[in-house]
Amino acid sequence: MKTLQNLIGGKWEDSQDSALNDLVNPATENVIAHYPSGSCDDIDRAVAAAVQAQPGWAELPVAERVEHLLRWADEIAEHAEDLAELECQEMGKPVALGRYFIDGGVQGFRTAVDDALTYPFAETVPGADGSTTTILRHPLGATAVITPWNFPVPMVLGALGPLLASGNTVVVKPSERSPLSTARLFELSTLPPGVVNLVLGDARAGAPLVEHRQIRLVHFTGSVDTGRRIGAATGERLCRSILELGGKDPVVVDAGVDPVATAAAIAFGAFVNTGQICTSMERIYVHQDIAEAFVDALVDAAATYTLGDGHNPETVLGPLVDARQRDIVHRHVIDAVERGAHVRIGGVIPKRAGFFYPATVLTDVDDSMLAMTEETFGPLAPVVVVSSFEEGLDRASSSRFALGATVYTHNPDHAAAAAAIPAGVTWVNQWQGGGSERLYEPAGESGMGATGARAAYDAATRPSTIHTAPTTASALS
Template sequence: MQYLKNFIDGAPVGPETPEFRDVITPYTGEVIAKVPVGSVADVEATVRSAAKAQPGWASLPVADRLRHLRGAAHVLRSHVRELAELESREMGKPVPLAEQFVSAAIDGLLSSADQAESYPFIADVSAPAETSCTVVERMPLGVVALVVPWNFTVSSILGPLGPLLAAGNTVVVKPSEKAPLSASRLAELLGLPPGVVCLVHGDARAGAPLVDHELIALAHFTGSVEAGRSVGVAAARRLQRSVLELGGNDPVIVDAGVDVVATAKAVAMSSFINSGQICTSSERVFVHREVAEDFVRELVAAAESYPMVSAADHVGLGPMVDDAQRGTVHAHVTEAVVRGATVRCGGEMPDRPGFFYPATVLTGVTPEMRIMQEETFGPVAPVTVVASFDEALALANGTSFGLAATVYSHDERNLRRCAELNAAIVWINEWQGGGVNMVYEPWGLSGVGITGGAASFDAATRPVSIVTPSA
């Protein structure tokens, strides 16, 4: 049995308190490893290591820091399969799908290094008529707590890591106790100077003291609304920054005049990929009545093409991360049916080992149902038929969440209104995608803090203006 260790000063270190909890593979429900529950002492040792390393890391020229990051990316390239298999074992993502996301995350790390080369860490902002010279230097914040979720461990670490490290910060990673295997291996593979990236394992017994530590200058958190509130409160209490990406209940609008076959396949993918365990999964579908009958028929057909599969399969659904998450999904479906919704496919607990749940399509849902108001985070597509684009917009904005939204339409008048959606990102006639300079901030309960492009470097630095008399 593997007993996981923290990663401190560039090496694995056992926990101060030898108390562990099970890591369970959702494919069978078997225990595959033991992870420390975490403690204040573990957090203290990890943060102190990062704090000790930070001045030396920040003193390196930017070019040297970027050389380290690119070297880390090069090493990770040869371990994509290994990291993907670990993600699959710990949370159920099929290995081929995990490989795609791990590879994309490494690309993102390299992209961050490229962006850092043109980011104005030092900029002369003096105006011609001024009698003084003003230079703005973007200084590192110090030690950053990076608390990541279980659904995309490697991506959630590497995405923020590039700007944070390029700016001269050091980072303490706290992975989810549900999916700690890939994070442990990633920390070892990065090969950065000791203390630059540390890792502390645990549940709230590690997470709470980490984000509340006096040496943490920024808490970067991805996870639930409830936990995110606690992180934000801890940061506010110390008058420090936080970046919070929280829950979503993302809408997709299907307008009249679309290709129903292609659109249904696209919506199925955005609803069912990774068993719906993506923050930006499509969780509410609003379809124009002119195409509704054909669209629903094609969506059901698409859903039935997503079988429950083993880790090695390319197309299909892996299990939910654990039985509790599967229970939440089924409870949302059951409550909707009791209140009048119709199951068009799926919707039943499968009689097989593991925490699987089938691709499910519901019709006849109404706005007050939990499945329409809360984050389901599972392979379920609840469909509402609407009479107009106006009605779809109003219903899409009818929750407290605002992470992303998708619109399928060829009506230019309607497309011009997409910015009215309460969302950080709006995709038009596709799901996912976007350039390296994309910048966004969640709306409502979906979070706080601007991310992407130069904004990620802004969030990782503190501007200092140096003013001197002109010669």
């Protein structure tokens, strides 16, 4: 039975606190590893290592930092299958699906790191009077990244690229529900000691990291409640934070689209990764003209999402990460049924080992139900029939969450109107599309802090300006 360690200053070491937690495979409910609970002492040591390493890392030319980071990316790519296997063990994601997202995460990391070569860390603007204004963008220093359990490796890579390429050092605290793959990711690190540090644990590690006076930025992805506490802690000491929190992403399905093809696409958006994605499709508004055909096709598509252990290549739907998450999903289903909704498929906890839950479609739902108001984070697709595209758009916009949204339409005017949804990212006719230049900021309770493309480098640096007046005889006299 493996006991995981922290990586501090380039060395693997046990926690300063001997308390250990069990890591459970959600497909079998067997304990597969132990990890430290975490402590203030662990955080103090990791932050000190990051602070000590940061000046030397920042002094390297940008191209040299990029070279270091791309070398690490090569190591990660070479071991992508191993990392996907570990993700399957710790949070249930099918190995093939995990490999797909890890490959994408490595590519995104490389692209983000390459962006450092063209980012204006120093920019001089001449004045009409002969003066010059130089804008410098400095690294912040030691930073913190706290990642969720649903995409352990890709989420770490997505946060680290701009932070490290800008000259910051980092302390990473992954979710206690999925530390195994992140620990392996850091075993593959080729970076100088202290540039990246890993501290494992639960809130006993997370809280002191967020509150540490020498941390200059906290990048957090997770729940709204935890995000609020982090925002308060960082605000109290005037520390920058990037918060990507919950979502209750809507989908608007217009009349005139192919109901079968659209239903298949929405099934993927609702059920992939067992619905454990911040931007999963969690509220579906379909035009009455195609509603019957759409729902029938959605039920048929849901039936193809077979449950099983992620090591089986025939498995499409792995388990939820733990019993607590499955209880949330089932509670949302029961609440909807008690309020008048109908289960078209799924909705029953399987009698088997593991924290499995079937792909579930609900109809006759309304906005009084938890399934329409609270983040479910599971394989649940609640469908509302609307009388017009405008009604769908209006109801899609009525939520305290505003992370992502998707619209399917063949009407150019309706496609343009999709921009009215108050979301960080809105997709039209293709969920999860977009290039590397994409940038966004969540709204409402879905978070704050712009990220992506240049915005990620803006967030990772602090600008200062040097204005130099022209040298003239009068000025020197």
